[in-house]
Structures are given as structure tokens and as C-alpha cells.
Amino acid sequence: MAETSALTTLLVAMLAGALRVSTPFLFVSLGECLTEKSGRINLGNEGVLVFGAMAAYAISYETGNPWIGVLAAAASGAVIGAIHAALCSLRRVSDIAMGIAIMLAGTGLAFFLGKPYVQPSAPLLPPIPLGFWSDVPQIRSALDVSPLFFLGLIVAGVLSWGFRATRIGLTIRIVGDSADAAKAMGLKIERIRILATAAGSALAGIGGAFLSLCYPGSWNEGLSSGQGLMAVALVVFARWNPLTCVAAALLFGAAGALGPSLQTVGITKGYYLFYAAPYVLTLVLMALTVVPGRTLKGMPGELSLTR
């Protein structure tokens, strides 16, 4: 077999990283996109992600079936999201501040309830080996893709179609764009927002399940490093379009894999700085794409985020 050059190794490692690391970004950003389309913002998705990871791992360990774990993560996400949304619909309660509070409470609860599951190993979701055609081990392992990644792609497609062509999708968009118009149509604004936030948080919970059941594939307290919060920035970058969320998530996955990939080809200088790559990338993209004084295309009018 021909020896693979450093560049090929690097590219394969980045591709593998993009496919692996992007899935939680994908789910959280799709969930956040759904929530924001209804006019609410949920910073609590960071807490949902961590809690979902814990719930998925614990339930997978207890039942022996990782898919039940994924369901548990989605369900717990929906509950947390519904609580967040219900509290935010009270007068004078700020959704940004409440999101931070929910994030703290969610991570605290996850660490508390998940303590007994740090040691035992739960059954994980088996990856789909798409690299069977190749005999290069790097490519084979790079193309071991989690089934949740494909689920994410399907969800992105369904959301995109739903927002465009279904009654539910249009209702969510109206509520998010103009509360006045929604009121005039007799829509129950708060109820729709609570449902949209619960559904969005359920998706974020599945993103958490990926962290503990696929990659890195264990439960511990350092599992999430702000993916749930970066999703908020990612949605701005993706212009509230579910399909663009996929591209954005892949880009972030690749950025996150930059440090470890460089390490595999022997570049270790600045290792910790490469950890910052996804955050810097988010910041640069936001600074470049947000134009002062102009409403972004696709931005829900009722959103308090970009104001």
C-alpha cells in the first residue's frame, strides 16, 4: 500500500472529526433553530445537552438498549425545555437570563444524578461502517458514522420542509415573526412557543445522547464544552435555515477536529490554542455576517437575540 502523506492523513482526520464532532452541533442547532423560529431563545440547551448525555447513558446502562437511552434523552430535553418556556412566558421574565439559570440547574442535576454512572460502561450505539470499501484503516475508522448523524440529516430535511410547506411550520413562523399578527389570527402564542421550545430541547437532548453514546462515548462531567451555547451563534450564522445548519455543524466539527488532527501528523505546538478554533471561528463568522442596522434575512422578528 502506498504510504499516505501527512496532508492526506490530516484531511482524513479532519473529515472524520467533522463527521464525528458535528452531530451534537447539528442537533442542538436544529433544536435552537426550531425554538428561535417561534420567537424564543433557549440558552438552556447547554444544560439540556449535558442532562441528555447523562440520561441517555444511564438509561442505556440500566436497560441495555442504547436506543431507549436516546429516547430518554429526548424526553428529558422536552421536559426541561417546556419548563424553560413556561417560566419565560410569565411577564417580565427574561428568556436569556432564564436560559442561563436553566443551564446551571440542568448541568447541576445531570452531575448529581449521573455520579453513579461515571464508572460503569453502558452499551453504545453501534456506528454504521461506510468505509468498508477501503483498506486504509484511517479511512475505515473515519467513515464509521453514527446513525444519529443520519437522523440529524433527516430532521434537518423535515424541519426545512415543515417550515416551508406545513400548517404547523407556518404557524410557528408567524408566532415568531409577529406576535400581533398571530394574535389577530387567534393563535395561542404562549402555547405554541412552549411546544416549539419543548420540541427543540428534545432535539438538543438527542445531541447530548450522541456525546455519551457515540463519541466520545462515555459519561463524565467534562463532556460538553459549550456546544449548546455555540449553537445559538451557529443558528445566526445559518440564518435560521435548517439545511444551512448542517453545513455550519460540519464546519464546526472540522474546526473542533483541527487540534487533534494536527497532533496525529506530529504538530503539537499550540495544542491548547487549537482548542479555541471553533470559538474563534464562531466569533469571526458572527462578526462578518451580522451587519449593523440591518435585520438579517430569515430572522424571526420577535427574537430578543439580535434585537
Added chain:
Amino acid sequence: MTAVPLDADRTDRPALPVSQPPADRTYPLRRALEAVLVPLAALLLAALGFCVFLLWLGKSPETFFSLLWRGAFGSWFSLQNTLVKASPLLLTALCVALPAQLGLVVIGGEGAVVLGGLAAAVAALPFVGLPAPIAWIAMAVAGMAAGGLWIGLTGWFRAARGLNETIVSLLLSYVAIALFNQLVEGPLRDPASLNKPSTYPIGEALALPTLFGSDLHPGLVVGVLACLAFWFLIYRTSFGFAARVTGGNIRAAEVQGLPVARLIILACVMGGACAGLAGSIQVAAVEGSANASLIAGYGYAGILIAFLARHNPLAIPPMAVLLGGISAGGGLIQRRMGLPDATVVVLQGLIFVAILTGETLYGRFAWFGPRAK
């Protein structure tokens, strides 16, 4: 500086909980009472909720709260422990409370603490062997500059580019921690620090003294003085007035010709300087060098305290003592009741949610004054 595209056409945005109750001078005393009673009720509710949680786990709430009290305020030893834990929180809470006067939610104080501590540890090295006060000033200035720059950058992104300050400050906080790790593991590392990478120690001679033979250090005094100073700045100066007008209604502030962008950046720089100072005091008084112990969540606890205090600097010290007490008591609870260390975080999270939910109660009861809309 370009115009600030803030909430130009939005009037129904939920207001940030800023310390002043709805403008009304009819019943100042009753309004003041409302500002005390509502958070107290929320605290009580959070404690009750936590009791339910403990009962569900089969643990005794009575033991929990009595141990918490003993570990936090029960003896001179535990009180000192509480005050030492509260010291940095006074300053990191200001990092949230100052920008909040302008309606900004800045949650990246952790990054400013970490970089402030690192800058202080580096700034102290040329002064080894010189009189300590000179080194202390250098450390304080370096810490404040690093922290001010970091959160000021957030303010700049907000003012000049219209980015959401919550997200930007958080992203910058992660960048700061990566930068810190890179520098402490790399060029600034003391080769003698084997297991725990640290910068070169500042040495006994430059360490801040403890107060009156106790464990307390000057950080407590500095923090309280800073809270007093910023209370004066916010409520008794024209700068503070301009900031509060901007926080109340940005459109009105722009129409009045207030320098909104400059106010935003200035408030962020001042807040960041406080957090940076907190980091440098931790290095000078507690750690002796910059190492991973600085990444202990001081910045995040500050967010909680600032919201508990409704961004009023005078309410920050009692809230910081409360939070410091909860974390000081946490250790005792962990040992005696066999509960994980995250128990305290659950309690904090519940308190946070309850306090924010309590916002909805302000202006609801006619007794406290005319109903707000």
C-alpha cells in the same frame, strides 16, 4: 463608531431585572420592602423545592440545612471560610452588574478572571526583591488591564458590530481559557511545577498578607469598597444616570444624544477590570502563581450573584456571602451525608430559577404601590 442596532422597534422585550423597581415615588418604603420580600420569598421557595428533591432521594432536609448552616456560618472557622470564598465573587458579580445597567447580559467573566490572574502572575516577576506594595500595584494594574481588555472586547463587538454580548462574552471566555492553558503549559511554565502546570511563583515576600491574624485577605475589603464605589457611580453620577437611561430605553438614550456605544464599552471595560482584579487577588493572596485552580467557576458564580442582587452593587455583598456560604458548607455536606459535590450546584440552580421567576411578581401587588403595567 457606527450606530448601535439595538432594539430599535421593540418595546415588548422583557426588561432585564435591573435594580430599580418600576419608577414610582409614592411609596418608597413599601417599594423597598417589595425589593427585599420578593427575593426572600423566591429563596424560600427554592429551599422548599430542594427539600422535596432531598426527600425524593431519601435524605433528611433537616440534616442538610443544619449541616449547611454549620459549614457556612456555624463557627469562626467556617465563617472565615465563607468570607474567603465570597471575596472574589464580589468582584466577578460586578462584572455582570455593571454592563447590566445598560441592559447587557455579560456571562464571560470567567475568561477575565483567568487572564487577569495570569497577567498578575507575570507582572509580579520583575518586582521580586523590591518592596511588596510596588509589586501589588503592578499586579492589580496588570490584572485589571487584562480583564478590562477582554470584556471590553465583548463591549466593542456589541457596540460596533451589533453582536449579542451574551454569546460573544461566552465564546471569548473559552478562548481565554485556551490561551491560559497554552501559556501556562508552554512559555510561561515554571519547569519545577511537575504535576500541576503553573507560572513561576511570586514568592512569600510578594504575597498579600492576611487580615488581623485570620484567614481573611484584603480581597474582601477591596471587593466591598468596589461595590460601594460602583453603587455611587451608578446612582449618584451623571455617568450612572446615562447608563441607566440607556438600559431603560436605548432609543430614548440615542434620541437624547447619549454616547451609547461609548457607554457600553466603558461599562464592559470596568466590569472586566473588576473580574481581572479578582483573578490577580486570587493569585497574590491565595494561589501564589497562576495555575488551573483559577478556573474554578468564580465568573459563573458572579452571574448568579449579580442576578440575585438585581444588579444593585449594594446588594452584592450579602448575596456573595450567601453563595460563598453555600459553597463552603458544601464540603461538610459531601463528607457527612455522602452526597455528590454537585448537590450544591443543584441548589444554586434552583435558587437562580426561583429568583428569576420572582421577577414576575414585582408590581403585581397593589399594596406595594400602584400596579405596574
